[in-house]
Amino acid sequence: MNYRHLFSSDVPSFMRSPVREIFRKVDLSAICSFAGGYPAAVTFPVEDLRSLPGLVLDKYGTKALQYGATQGVPELREAIAKRYNVPVSMVQITTSSQQGIDVCTRILVDPGDVILTTEPTYLGALQSFKAYRADVRPISSVRPPKPGEVCADAPAPKPHYKFIYVIPDFNNPSGETMSLAEREQIVALARELDIIIVEDSPYREIRYTGEDVPMIRELAPERTLHLGSFSKIFAPGFRLGWIIGPEELLEQIYICKQALDLCPPVFDQYMATEFLTSGALDANLVKTKAEYRRRRDLMVSLLDKYMPEGVKWTYPEGGLFLFLTLPEGVDTIEMYDEALSKGVAYVAGSFFYLDGSHRNTMRLNFSFVAEEKMEPGMKLLGEIVKKRIDGTKTL
Numbered sequence: 001m002n003y004r005h006l007f008s009s010d011v012p013s014f015m016r017s018p019v020r021e022i023f024r025k026v027d028l029s030a031i032c033s034f035a036g037g038y039p040a041a042v043t044f045p046v047e048d049l050r051s052l053p054g055l056v057l058d059k060y061g062t063k064a065l066q067y068g069a070t071q072g073v074p075e076l077r078e079a080i081a082k083r084y085n086v087p088v089s090m091v092q093i094t095t096s097s098q099q100g101i102d103v104c105t106r107i108l109v110d111p112g113d114v115i116l117t118t119e120p121t122y123l124g125a126l127q128s129f130k131a132y133r134a135d136v137r138p139i140s141s142v143r144p145p146k147p148g149e150v151c152a153d154a155p156a157p158k159p160h161y162k163f164i165y166v167i168p169d170f171n172n173p174s175g176e177t178m179s180l181a182e183r184e185q186i187v188a189l190a191r192e193l194d195i196i197i198v199e200d201s202p203y204r205e206i207r208y209t210g211e212d213v214p215m216i217r218e219l220a221p222e223r224t225l226h227l228g229s230f231s232k233i234f235a236p237g238f239r240l241g242w243i244i245g246p247e248e249l250l251e252q253i254y255i256c257k258q259a260l261d262l263c264p265p266v267f268d269q270y271m272a273t274e275f276l277t278s279g280a281l282d283a284n285l286v287k288t289k290a291e292y293r294r295r296r297d298l299m300v301s302l303l304d305k306y307m308p309e310g311v312k313w314t315y316p317e318g319g320l321f322l323f324l325t326l327p328e329g330v331d332t333i334e335m336y337d338e339a340l341s342k343g344v345a346y347v348a349g350s351f352f353y354l355d356g357s358h359r360n361t362m363r364l365n366f367s368f369v370a371e372e373k374m375e376p377g378m379k380l381l382g383e384i385v386k387k388r389i390d391g392t393k394t395l
């Protein structure tokens with residue numbers, strides 16, 4: 001049967017994730033993959049999880065197996081509210097922060113509306129934005145007219161701005177963190193345009209060096225939807241996250257989520273509640289941060305050792321990624337097949353730019369790759385990069 005004529009007009013806007021395509025094509029266990037964004041399995045609290053299900057059943061009984069409130073179970077909302085020092089009414093539990101991005105877009109965006117983002121930006125967010133046929137533009141595209149500037153043609157219609165999407169802490173893909181001044185600029189722009197900020201912060205709690213910078217939510221609580229996630233601080237398999245935001249916005253998200261999934265997974269929410277309120281989450285976070293700090297340091301020392309001159313990289317103070325910039329003319333998309341065939345994977349950085357530019361960049365993940373593969377993988381990558389740089393010199 002031909003189904004094409006039956007698909008909705010949204011379908012052509014759906015965007016495949018190049019990262020997930022890599023996973024589909026390659027047996028990642030057979031190579032050295034710096035490509036994915038998976039947490040290190042050693043950070044999963046396997047021992048706690050042996051007892052948590054029994055504890056949840058004893059404490060909550062069959063309630064833990066029943067449908068639950070669309071906003072999330074009260075116990076988990078309260079625990080998040082306490083952790084972030086906000087009223088419970090400002091907390092919505094989500095089926096992961098990916099759903100958080102999606103529902104925020106769904107309640108705010110009509111086809112053609114403009115979402116502003118910093119670049120490079122998270123691919124999964126772009127997938128949601130495109131699915132709702134948003135017009136996604138870099139923040140730099142908002143340019144106030146210069147004094148005295150005259151427009152010869154009829155002025156272009158004013159874009160219908162809806163929100164600014166940012167990942168202020170340990171950005172995926174760049175690993176960088178926004179300074180307070182940069183956050184204040186985002187808030188000032190949102191106030192000027194009278195729009196919302198979606199602050200996507202799944203890595204915020206994984207800071208292993210440096211000082212916390214205030215959340216954008218703290219700077220502009222009246223216009224920020226702050227997205228958090230249990231994926232990197234508990235386990236992504238539970239698919240749990242949260243949104244903190246103004247009640248009026250959460251009310252629309254609440255109605256929207258009724259149609260999406262009725263409620264977030266109830267048993268998992270009770271496990272997360274117990275994990276959080278018992279102090280086990282914070283104890284595990286100490287180990288998690290130590291693990292990622294060690295891995296970041298290892299990757300940085302390997303980059304120092306194996307990358308040829310002219311290659312630069314970011315130095316993340318938290319999170320799971322760092323971002324490489326190679327000399328102009330080296331194309332990481334073109335280089336990719338060679339890297340893969342030799343046994344090393346990365347994600348080309350241009351996928352994280354709206355116009356596909358910055359083809360000389362790449363994202364490297366240091367949380368997932370088996371540690372013993374890191375040195376041979378980086379050595380290989382260094383050789384491939386060097387060969388390409390030498391090739392551009394002889395052109």
Ligand SMILES: Cc1ncc(COP(=O)(O)O)c(C=O)c1O
Nearest residue numbers: 037096097098122172229231241
């Ligand atoms: C910036 C960012 N936002 C959201 C997500 C989605 O996380 P989850 O849906 O597992 O909470 C990710 C996952 O890697 C991410 O990097």
